Amino acid sequence: MRDKILYLERQSAALEPNAAQRKEVRDQVVAYTERFIEQIEDNKAFNITEDQGAGLYSSPISGEPISIEEALLLFEENVEKPGLNPASGGHLAYIPGGGLYHSSLGDYIAAITNRYAGVFYPSPGAVRMTNMLIRWMSDLVGYPESAAGNLCSGGSIANLTAIVTARDAKGLKGADYHKCVIYTTTQAHHCIDKAINIAGMAEAKRTFIAVNEDYAMLTNELEEQIEKDKAAGLIPWLIVAASGTTDVGAIDPLEEIGKIANQHGIWYHIDGAYGAFFALTKSGKELLRGMNLSDSIVMDPHKSLFLPYGLGVLLVKDRKHLQYTHRFSANYLQDVIDVEDELSPADISPELTKHFRALRMWMPLKLCGTKAFTACLEEKLLLAQYFHAKMAEIPGFEVGQIPKLSVTTFRYVPESGDANGFNKKLLEAILKDGRVFLSSTNLEGKFTIRLAVLAFRSHLRTIDLALEIIAEKTAEILDS
Numbered sequence: 001m002r003d004k005i006l007y008l009e010r011q012s013a014a015l016e017p018n019a020a021q022r023k024e025v026r027d028q029v030v031a032y033t034e035r036f037i038e039q040i041e042d043n044k045a046f047n048i049t050e051d052q053g054a055g056l057y058s059s060p061i062s063g064e065p066i067s068i069e070e071a072l073l074l075f076e077e078n079v080e081k082p083g084l085n086p087a088s089g090g091h092l093a094y095i096p097g098g099g100l101y102h103s104s105l106g107d108y109i110a111a112i113t114n115r116y117a118g119v120f121y122p123s124p125g126a127v128r129m130t131n132m133l134i135r136w137m138s139d140l141v142g143y144p145e146s147a148a149g150n151l152c153s154g155g156s157i158a159n160l161t162a163i164v165t166a167r168d169a170k171g172l173k174g175a176d177y178h179k180c181v182i183y184t185t186t187q188a189h190h191c192i193d194k195a196i197n198i199a200g201m202a203e204a205k206r207t208f209i210a211v212n213e214d215y216a217m218l219t220n221e222l223e224e225q226i227e228k229d230k231a232a233g234l235i236p237w238l239i240v241a242a243s244g245t246t247d248v249g250a251i252d253p254l255e256e257i258g259k260i261a262n263q264h265g266i267w268y269h270i271d272g273a274y275g276a277f278f279a280l281t282k283s284g285k286e287l288l289r290g291m292n293l294s295d296s297i298v299m300d301p302h303k304s305l306f307l308p309y310g311l312g313v314l315l316v317k318d319r320k321h322l323q324y325t326h327r328f329s330a331n332y333l334q335d336v337i338d339v340e341d342e343l344s345p346a347d348i349s350p351e352l353t354k355h356f357r358a359l360r361m362w363m364p365l366k367l368c369g370t371k372a373f374t375a376c377l378e379e380k381l382l383l384a385q386y387f388h389a390k391m392a393e394i395p396g397f398e399v400g401q402i403p404k405l406s407v408t409t410f411r412y413v414p415e416s417g418d419a420n421g422f423n424k425k426l427l428e429a430i431l432k433d434g435r436v437f438l439s440s441t442n443l444e445g446k447f448t449i450r451l452a453v454l455a456f457r458s459h460l461r462t463i464d465l466a467l468e469i470i471a472e473k474t475a476e477i478l479d480s
């Protein structure tokens with residue numbers, strides 16, 4: 001048996017490369033990523049290739065290894081090239097992503113050290129780092145010491161965790177669900193619908209509160225609706241407001257909603273996945289006043305803190321609610337020693353084993369300092385206003401409201417003919433060109449193009465390029 005074991009150890013030696021072998025693969029990977037970053041401004045933001053990455057299938061997973069050169073080539077041709085480059089400043093669609101370099105180094109160290117960040121007992125430092133970031137964000141929102149939260153994979157999972165926490169906090173049982181009312185606007189992100197469904201509460205009543213011309217919730221309508229629902233014997237359970245909607249970047253009147261929620265004992269959740277980090281800026285702090293009145297809030301570092309994909313955050317004002325929903329134990333965890341002053345992420349979130357996400361956030365915050373983030377967010381706010389003002393000057397274009405955050409909308413209104421068809425064609429032409437990547441939405445039946453500035457690599461030259469491309473493609477369509 002010993003011989004067999006030693007034989008298997010030799011057979012699996014590839015899993016533990018030696019220093020020279022590590023250097024060889026690492027140098028190639030570093031060279032590749034350096035090339036990627038150096039060329040990012042010259043490469044397309046969106047690229048429609050012929051086979052859309054299907055070349056990957058030509059190299060199936062097999063018992064035999066391939067070289068690092070071959071692996072990187074497969075990646076470059078089939079993953080890097082086709083579709084969207086979310087690390088590009090030209091990504092101006094949906095809610096753009098980030099990809100901070102310093103985060104990648106955090107992930108590198110996290111993967112090599114493979115720190116377990118779920119429980120304090122085996123990994124006190126990783127948990128303290130996590131809790132320190134949660135505290136920093138809680139301070140930004142204005143939550144008290146009682147707050148807790150978790151670092152999860154993204155905004156959808158963070159919102160889901162908030163919904164189940166809110167369900168349990170209000171002591172709801174299955175028999176109540178059909179009487180529960182959820183108040184949002186039509187602008188709420190669709191992950192809220194998903195979350196309600198996954199939470200088993202699809203029977204709950206969704207009520208869409210009317211919005212003003214800025215797509216922000218009308219609080220008088222909210223109040224009236226709550227009164228009506230109470231009188232009808234329903235249970236006003238949850239208000240979901242947005243500190244920055246996906247479609248147009250609208251901000252609901254957070255403070256007023258907070259007062260209404262508190263007065264009626266309704267769980268108040270804010271989806272700030274896109275917008276909450278703008279509280280780092282002076283104007284954003286003012287616009288987002290009232291976030292502290294919520295019971296829970298989501299904010300996504302992989303959006304407005306420019307991190308690579310894979311980090312959303314849920315904060316809950318009173319930790320006992322998170323603990324109630326998520327604290328379970330098992331015989332095999334009997335050695336775990338709880339400490340009083342540090343919460344273990346596994347006790348306040350659905351995950352037990354998890355990626356050590358704190359490091360990818362701590363590294364850039366520590367190595368760049370928060371001032372750099374504030375400046376980058378302020379730049380994005382101004383770029384959106386700049387784009388909006390420039391678009392408003394171009395004859396034939398209709399623009400949305402002056403952006404409060406960093407999403408702008410516009411559409412061309414031809415003198416005659418189908419405006420929706422024209423704008424669809426315009427967007428297709430922009431995407432075919434690929435130097436910038438925009439997306440569209442439907443606002444009251446109008447096909448509307450959106451430009452969202454949030455990628456940290458989007459700068460003045462990027463927005464000037466977008467303006468140039470829009471003018472160029474509009475002229476081409478008009479001439480055709």
Ligand SMILES: Cc1ncc(COP(=O)(O)O)c(C=O)c1O
Nearest residue numbers: 095154155156189191246273274
């Ligand atoms: C306002 C808002 N909430 C939630 C989400 C969902 O976040 P994620 O894509 O990280 O799951 C998004 C995504 O764009 C969003 O803009």
